[in-house]
Amino acid sequence: MEVSWETSVEKSINTIYLLFSAYLVFMMQLGFAMLCAGSVRAKNAMNIMLTNVVDAVVGSISYYLFGFAFAFGEGSSSNPFIGTYYFALKDIPNSTYDYSFFLYQWAFAIAVAGITSGSIAERTQFSTYLIFSFFLTGFVYPVVSHWMWSSSGWLSPSASDLFIGSGAIDFAGSGVVHLVGGIAGLWGSLIEGPRAGRFDAFGKPVPMRGHNATLVVLGTFLLWFGWFGFNPGSFDKILVSYPTTSDQGNWTGVSRTAVTTALAGSTAGIVTLFGRRLLVGHWDALDVCNGVLGGFVAITSGCSVVEPWAAIVCGLVSAWVLIGLNIVALKLKFDDPLEATQLHGGCGAWGLIFTGLFAKEEFVVQVYDSGASGVSRPYGLFLGGGWNLLGSQVVEILAIVGWDSISPATVGTHTRVIRRKHGPGTTQTMRGFRTGS
Amino acid sequence: MDCSPADLQGLFGTNASSAAAEYICGRFDAVSSKFIDTGYAVDNTYLLFSTYLVFSMQIGFAMLCAGSVRAKNTMNIMLTNVLDAATGGCFYYLFGFALAFGTPSNGFIGRHFFGLSQFPSPSFDYGFFLFQWAFAIAAAGITSGSIAERTQFSAYLIYSSLLTGLVYPIASHWFWSVDGWASPGRADGLLFGSGVIDFAGSGVVHMVGGIAGLWGAFIEGPRIGRFDHSGRAVALRGHSGTLVVLGTLLLWFGWYGFNPGSFVNILKTYGESGSFYGQWSAVARTAVTTTLAGSTAALTTLFGKRLLAGHWNVTDVCNGLLGGFAAITAGCSVVDPWAAVICGFFSAWVLIGLNMLAEKVQYDDPLEAAQLHGGCGAWGLIFTGLFAKKEYVNQVYGGAENRPFGLLLGGGFGLLGAQIVQILAVTAWVSVTMGTMFFALHKLNLLRISHEEEMDGMDVTSHGGLAYVYEDKVHNKGGEIQL
Numbered sequence: 001m002e003v004s005w006e007t008s009v010e011k012s013i014n015t016i017y018l019l020f021s022a023y024l025v026f027m028m029q030l031g032f033a034m035l036c037a038g039s040v041r042a043k044n045a046m047n048i049m050l051t052n053v054v055d056a057v058v059g060s061i062s063y064y065l066f067g068f069a070f071a072f073g074e075g076s077s078s079n080p081f082i083g084t085y086y087f088a089l090k091d092i093p094n095s096t097y098d099y100s101f102f103l104y105q106w107a108f109a110i111a112v113a114g115i116t117s118g119s120i121a122e123r124t125q126f127s128t129y130l131i132f133s134f135f136l137t138g139f140v141y142p143v144v145s146h147w148m149w150s151s152s153g154w155l156s157p158s159a160s161d162l163f164i165g166s167g168a169i170d171f172a173g174s175g176v177v178h179l180v181g182g183i184a185g186l187w188g189s190l191i192e193g194p195r196a197g198r199f200d201a202f203g204k205p206v207p208m209r210g211h212n213a214t215l216v217v218l219g220t221f222l223l224w225f226g227w228f229g230f231n232p233g234s235f236d237k238i239l240v241s242y243p244t245t246s247d248q249g250n251w252t253g254v255s256r257t258a259v260t261t262a263l264a265g266s267t268a269g270i271v272t273l274f275g276r277r278l279l280v281g282h283w284d285a286l287d288v289c290n291g292v293l294g295g296f297v298a299i300t301s302g303c304s305v306v307e308p309w310a311a312i313v314c315g316l317v318s319a320w321v322l323i324g325l326n327i328v329a330l331k332l333k334f335d336d337p338l339e340a341t342q343l344h345g346g347c348g349a350w351g352l353i354f355t356g357l358f359a360k361e362e363f364v365v366q367v368y369d370s371g372a373s374g375v376s377r378p379y380g381l382f383l384g385g386g387w388n389l390l391g392s393q394v395v396e397i398l399a400i401v402g403w404d405s406i407s408p409a410t411v412g413t414h415t416r417v418i419r420r421k422h423g424p425g426t427t428q429t430m431r432g433f434r435t436g437s
Numbered sequence: 438m439d440c441s442p443a444d445l446q447g448l449f450g451t452n453a454s455s456a457a458a459e460y461i462c463g464r465f466d467a468v469s470s471k472f473i474d475t476g477y478a479v480d481n482t483y484l485l486f487s488t489y490l491v492f493s494m495q496i497g498f499a500m501l502c503a504g505s506v507r508a509k510n511t512m513n514i515m516l517t518n519v520l521d522a523a524t525g526g527c528f529y530y531l532f533g534f535a536l537a538f539g540t541p542s543n544g545f546i547g548r549h550f551f552g553l554s555q556f557p558s559p560s561f562d563y564g565f566f567l568f569q570w571a572f573a574i575a576a577a578g579i580t581s582g583s584i585a586e587r588t589q590f591s592a593y594l595i596y597s598s599l600l601t602g603l604v605y606p607i608a609s610h611w612f613w614s615v616d617g618w619a620s621p622g623r624a625d626g627l628l629f630g631s632g633v634i635d636f637a638g639s640g641v642v643h644m645v646g647g648i649a650g651l652w653g654a655f656i657e658g659p660r661i662g663r664f665d666h667s668g669r670a671v672a673l674r675g676h677s678g679t680l681v682v683l684g685t686l687l688l689w690f691g692w693y694g695f696n697p698g699s700f701v702n703i704l705k706t707y708g709e710s711g712s713f714y715g716q717w718s719a720v721a722r723t724a725v726t727t728t729l730a731g732s733t734a735a736l737t738t739l740f741g742k743r744l745l746a747g748h749w750n751v752t753d754v755c756n757g758l759l760g761g762f763a764a765i766t767a768g769c770s771v772v773d774p775w776a777a778v779i780c781g782f783f784s785a786w787v788l789i790g791l792n793m794l795a796e797k798v799q800y801d802d803p804l805e806a807a808q809l810h811g812g813c814g815a816w817g818l819i820f821t822g823l824f825a826k827k828e829y830v831n832q833v834y835g836g837a838e839n840r841p842f843g844l845l846l847g848g849g850f851g852l853l854g855a856q857i858v859q860i861l862a863v864t865a866w867v868s869v870t871m872g873t874m875f876f877a878l879h880k881l882n883l884l885r886i887s888h889e890e891e892m893d894g895m896d897v898t899s900h901g902g903l904a905y906v907y908e909d910k911v912h913n914k915g916g917e918i919q920l
Contacts, residue, residue: 003706003715009475012704015717016483019724023693030686037679049682050751060732089774095713099721126749
């Protein structure tokens, strides 16, 4: 039985779209590596970059062997909590999932561990980090993505049996990716404690500037570039038409998603620029970079189901969430070298709430029911869509925080995520030589 | 979508006019044309974006090189990388592409499309030329790593032109042109009934670049201070680990154009399969095998060097990663993902072993390019001869159903034999051409820079100054202040 011409065209176009989106998401590894390198002190640059490279390579193996299976393994006996098929890509490709989908999901999985590495930078034993990265990418993250993104997941908006009639909408992962990474980082950072010298004897913070602002900006722009794969690419397929329109389909949704992404990041950047000018008295490039990234993290959840004007609101609030959480962190003597918990955890949570407030019904139906006519779903509270979507979003936040606190904490106690005691910096002793740039 | 008005008219009965049949067939022909146009548009989009990715490997390699050399030679090595692309562009357009793909021709060398005359043709459009150009300039970049920090700039220009314009195109003709003597796509006369399977160029690109580098570095000799009086190796550290990591990850990104892009077309069905599987699946599978080989190689290197050297070394891991990619490049499209893991695992040990050997024989290669591209490239060819899967070989290369495939999967010795022939042929060809060229330059005193220049660094002696300017006011030799 030969593949029909129509199917060939559709599969080719969709594969090109998904594969190139996956490559863009992979670029974010590089962006994050540069952001991290620039944000830490020179003596620890090799360490943090190695953790970023290791996240990718360790994650490849764990996600291939079982991570993808836990996330998307669906079959006759699938359950809403965890997947149980496709270990080591057995029975892939099939009519639902091709290799391109695996590669795209792999690129997401390795991003999560990278986030956490920022929170525990400059003071974590490398062997512990290896174990943690393997476990996060191979188990903790895939289980959460199963809940939200597999059609058998209990919180999924594509399930046959929707949670409180809605399911939670986390389109590209403000919760699944960013909140998971951020909360894991929160625990690591809390258990380890601040870097030596970060707070003086009176509890006042001592600035520990990163060693290279150029790398921070380079990394930020590479992350922005990659986000055009992260958000729009989450449609998976571009060649899907909406039956109630004459010329619209996923290609429209994809492009709109790219627009909402750009607007949210930009707005967050501008608001951060002026906000910090008020608070600290100068125009701070690095703060703006983090503000921009926070905006992207926040819009990630609802990028496909909100109007562009709403994305501006998202970015505006996300900037203040980040600024506020940073102030709180300093007061509580919480030290996160990349502000990863505040940015990914905090702005990620705000993003989920934002979606529950501003999701537009027409877009929700397009994304999750392929635009079928006569379908109605809960949507944003502020647009009149009721409380069910917002309720599901809150449940998602609680579920992730709960799950993410049990599992890494368990790992943490078993492997003792302990800081190095003293010493001339992890880089010199652990890497054999120092970086000079 | 063939429609014959005569046949159709017959179905309407003996008295029917031909007008209806011609009208209907005309409509079918119009639809059929649209389908063909769609196919070209889809395939060209795919090929062009893959090309842009392969091109981004130039910046990746430039950053890798910059970070791996000492600061005083940074401008030099980056200029060579930029010029590889630029001179390659000119020479590959003028005659390189023709020598590689000019068909119809003989098994050794092509002879059409000089200066892209008769372009575009039914066989080749501009996208294909650009894709091949991106590959050609990659090969020249590899060699620059081996001879870094001690080679006269004019020698770079000469070797780069010769490699991109002549040596590499001819090698690629043998294995990638339908007329090539060792090509797996020949209509008849397949080498050992198989032809060589070097899908994206472990041999054609990586071994060619690596062997050329081997001769250049060997003839020039090690950098000053690389081996002390007792022959022990002295580490000459690169000046920026960050640039090494940046370059490595950019190369990884670009490899997604290099390997899967080598399918050239994505809109192709494999007749006998189910309703979802076609060339688009094979393309995606190739991206997966690429990823797994590199990752496994990197991890193996991480733990291997931890055992051997006692610490976790990020630049070694980066090199291990790249070696894994160089190895899987030959068989990425014809092996299963689990086999790619095996490829990466052994590639790591090949690289570690060759590096140890290089130190023992006092061979100095600043980017370990000969070991990585030459050594891991050769391993990749062998690996393909062992693990190529019958179903994939038939889908990708067509031909007889019973053509040889991986030895360890029961496919006989035909493919492995052909792979070994490629290793020997490439080594011989590149040694004869580039080895002779480097030797001639050496004899004419045009190859290596002077002792003084090497100590001062090439940036200040030949390139106008250092790459890094940390102070605005500089006291120059005359005691004056320069801003």
